[in-house]
Amino acid sequence: MPLQKCELCGRAFSSAGAKLCASCAEEIDDSYIKVRKYIYQNPEKRSFAAIVEATEVSEKALSYLIDHGRVVVVDAGSGRGMKCKVCGAVTGEGALCEKCRTRLITEKLLTIQYGISKKKDAADNSTDITMLKRGRKNEN
Numbered sequence: 761m762p763l764q765k766c767e768l769c770g771r772a773f774s775s776a777g778a779k780l781c782a783s784c785a786e787e788i789d790d791s792y793i794k795v796r797k798y799i800y801q802n803p804e805k806r807s808f809a810a811i812v813e814a815t816e817v818s819e820k821a822l823s824y825l826i827d828h829g830r831v832v833v834v835d836a837g838s839g840r841g842m843k844c845k846v847c848g849a850v851t852g853e854g855a856l857c858e859k860c861r862t863r864l865i866t867e868k869l870l871t872i873q874y875g876i877s878k879k880k881d882a883a884d885n886s887t888d889i890t891m892l893k894r895g896r897k898n899e900n
Contacts, residue, residue, distance in 0.1 A: 768824055791821040795831050808833050829855070 764775035766784050773781040780788060794815040799806055802814070808826075811833065812819055825831040827843075843850060844857040846864075851857045856864065 768820065787818075788821055788824060791815075791817040792825055792830055795822065795825060799831070806833055 761774045761776050763772045764779065765772055766781040767779045768784040768788070769781065771781055778785065794817055795811055798811060798815050802810075805811075805814070808819075808822065811817065811831075812822055822831065826833060844860050845855045846860040847857060849857045849859075
């Protein structure tokens with residue numbers, strides 16, 4: 761088995777594909793159980809600081825859980841939380857922020873309904889969108 765560097769503590773360990781060493785994996789699993797139980801019992805107190813204080817889970821462990829999408833916290837404005845896979849903005853939950861999610865859905869709908877794609881140059885695409893707004897599709 762190859763050596764891998766633990767994502768949490770940085771120690772080298774023998775891995776069959778895992779990204780955490782055995783001790784960190786156990787710590788993360790225990791932390792997840794504590795945090796999940798706390799969130800279910802206190803849904804109104806889902807801030808990062810409240811979770812750390814009440815569960816005595818380390819900030820590093822909670823950040824890991826948030827970054828990997830296992831826990832969602834309310835205080836996305838604190839700079840902690842999942843980051844958008846497209847622009848890097850803090851989302852609070854999900855892989856995409858609201859702006860990127862909306863843009864992706866809009867582009868997908870335009871592609872499906874009208875055949876507009878990003879492969880066209882900017883001038884052609886803006887013409888197509890202008891024609892769509894007027895209720896006509898640009899036939900080429």
